[in-house]
Amino acid sequence: MRVWQIGWARDKRHLCALIRQSLRNGIALLTRGMIRQITLTGKKALVTAGPTREPIDPVRYLSNQSSVKQGYAISQALAEQGGEVTLVSGPTNLPDPHCVSCVWIETAKQMLAACDAALPSDVFVSFAAVADLRPETSSPKKTKKPKDGPAPLALTEN
Numbered sequence: 001m002r003v004w005q006i007g008w009a010r011d012k013r014h015l016c017a018l019i020r021q022s023l024r025n026g027i028a029l030l031t032r033g034m035i036r037q038i039t040l041t042g043k044k045a046l047v048t049a050g051p052t053r054e055p056i057d058p059v060r061y062l063s064n065q066s067s068v069k070q071g072y073a074i075s076q077a078l079a080e081q082g083g084e085v086t087l088v089s090g091p092t093n094l095p096d097p098h099c100v101s102c103v104w105i106e107t108a109k110q111m112l113a114a115c116d117a118a119l120p121s122d123v124f125v126s127f128a129a130v131a132d133l134r135p136e137t138s139s140p141k142k143t144k145k146p147k148d149g150p151a152p153l154a155l156t157e158n
Contacts, residue, residue: 041083
């Protein structure tokens with residue numbers, strides 16, 4: 001996989017605008033400063049977006065915040081450039097991007113499995129807010145609050 005540099009971004013909104021502009025113009029700057037025309041026709045792209053939710057019980061979970069907007073915008077822009085785009089997305093209320101194959105997931109393990117299934121890929125862009133930790137165990141029933149205070153929550157890395 002080659003790394004393409006499209007410019008320096010001041011913030012997330014600027015980064016998204018740079019990528020969209022670069023894709024629309026069909027130009028990418030190589031890290032060595034060379035300019036080449038690119039098209040994504042016949043290329044596979046994998047994009048991750050959104051949060052993951054790690055269940056504590058059926059009504060509680062650990063998560064990171066994510067609007068998913070950047071990942072959805074980039075996946076749409078890649079599709080507009082002719083790419084065959086797979087978007088692996090955590091929970092959201094946004095509609096699916098047009099001409100993009102969406103895979104819906106909840107947990108980090110599910111995201112990893114979905115990404116593995118989408119490989120190989122020519123392009124990978126990650127905007128997912130994957131939870132760093134998950135409970136060691138998940139209860140199948142809603143856990144009740146103990147009378148003597150909150151129960152400890154044992155966590156493990158994702």
